[in-house]
Amino acid sequence: MNAQEIQTAILAAHRGRFDGHPPVAVGPFHDEDPVYRGAKAACAALGFIEVDAECLGRAWQAVTQRRLGRFDASAWPDSPADFGLRDFPPQSREDAFAPCPVALGLYAVLPDAEWVGRAARAGIPTVQLRFKSDDAAAVAREIDAAIAAVRGTDALLFINDHWRQAIAAGAYGVHLGQEDLDALTADEVQELRASGLRLGVSTHGYAEMVRADAVSPSYLALGAVFPTTLKKMATAPQGLARLHDYARLMRGYPLVAIGGIDADRLPQALASGVGSIAVVRAFVGADDPEAAARLLMARMREAPRA
Numbered sequence: 606m607n608a609q610e611i612q613t614a615i616l617a618a619h620r621g622r623f624d625g626h627p628p629v630a631v632g633p634f635h636d637e638d639p640v641y642r643g644a645k646a647a648c649a650a651l652g653f654i655e656v657d658a659e660c661l662g663r664a665w666q667a668v669t670q671r672r673l674g675r676f677d678a679s680a681w682p683d684s685p686a687d688f689g690l691r692d693f694p695p696q697s698r699e700d701a702f703a704p705c706p707v708a709l710g711l712y713a714v715l716p717d718a719e720w721v722g723r724a725a726r727a728g729i730p731t732v733q734l735r736f737k738s739d740d741a742a743a744v745a746r747e748i749d750a751a752i753a754a755v756r757g758t759d760a761l762l763f764i765n766d767h768w769r770q771a772i773a774a775g776a777y778g779v780h781l782g783q784e785d786l787d788a789l790t791a792d793e794v795q796e797l798r799a800s801g802l803r804l805g806v807s808t809h810g811y812a813e814m815v816r817a818d819a820v821s822p823s824y825l826a827l828g829a830v831f832p833t834t835l836k837k838m839a840t841a842p843q844g845l846a847r848l849h850d851y852a853r854l855m856r857g858y859p860l861v862a863i864g865g866i867d868a869d870r871l872p873q874a875l876a877s878g879v880g881s882i883a884v885v886r887a888f889v890g891a892d893d894p895e896a897a898a899r900l901l902m903a904r905m906r907e908a909p910r911a
């Protein structure tokens with residue numbers, strides 16, 4: 606088959622799954638291989654941004670080579686090896702970050718220590734302090750207060766962004782975005798790993814999952830599933846079809862879905878196979894946050910799992 610035929614076959618097999626993503630102009634090709642070229646063009650037409658279309662083109666090429674040259678348009682790549690990832694499960698790697706539970710459950714992302722305490726006392730099993738400030742003293746105070754606020758509860762506390770202060774204060778773990786990770790030197794990654802704190806990393810598509818996997822973090826966050834008004838996102842909402850594919854590919858990791866999830870949408874997101882659902886507004890923005898927490902946790906218990 607030539608590249609055009611491969612592109613047409615992939616679109617015919619998968620277009621229906623990715624409705625709602627406008628086509629993206631395909632970027633440069635780096636190889637003559639027709640499967641790579643056809644698959645990359647098809648994935649751009651399915652709305653994958655350039656870096657993700659490139660990853661998928663290469664993955665489709667790898668799947669086809671693994672099948673001794675037999676191209677199968679129905680076989681969406683879902684094997685870590687086809688994306689060049691190292692051995693799965695990642696926890697077995699020598700450079701793995703400390704493990705965390707596969708099912709982190711309901712995960713509340715919170716603006717300050719007071720909210721952290723409120724979420725922990727409401728019985729939410731995983732909480733994150735997402736305190737945005739450039740004032741190092743204020744950050745240190747808020748982290749200490751968040752650690753005090755979860756004492757006596759079972760909540761696992763992650764700290765967003767401020768990894769050195771999180772180590773100093775003895776938090777359970779740290780959550781970093783892609784830019785935060787890129788800003789770390791190899792020695793700093795090793796310092797964080799050696800601290801024994803768990804590391805969660807944000808991802809928003811294939812290229813970011815591959816990037817995150819390079820440091821073998823404790824969990825991966827997959828976002829934004831639905832539109833969110835909490836912050837300006839650099840990438841479009843991924844939607845449920847992509848979430849399912851990402852969760853299947855990265856199933857060796859504890860996975861957290863985030864972005865626009867509320868009690869009504871929670872079961873659909875959980876059906877992807879993720880072990881955790883992260884929320885901000887569904888808890889912090891509720892008229893009665895404790896009642897909202899009870900409802901969200903009940904939905905987590907009752908929702909059918911993948």
Ligand SMILES: Cc1ncc(COP(=O)(O)OP(=O)(O)O)c(N)n1
Nearest residue numbers: 765780781782783807826861863883
């Ligand atoms: C569970 C979870 N997932 C994703 C994020 C986003 O983190 P990041 O990319 O570092 O962006 P900011 O939260 O810092 O704006 C998160 N905080 N938690």
Ligand SMILES: Cc1nc(C(=O)O)sc1CCOP(=O)(O)O
Nearest residue numbers: 828829833835864865884885886
């Ligand atoms: C902080 C954050 N990070 C996201 C990501 O996709 O990385 S989405 C998000 C906001 C989630 O808030 P809400 O549940 O109110 O939509």
Ligand SMILES: [Mg+2]
Nearest residue numbers: 765766781782
């Ligand atoms: Mg961050």
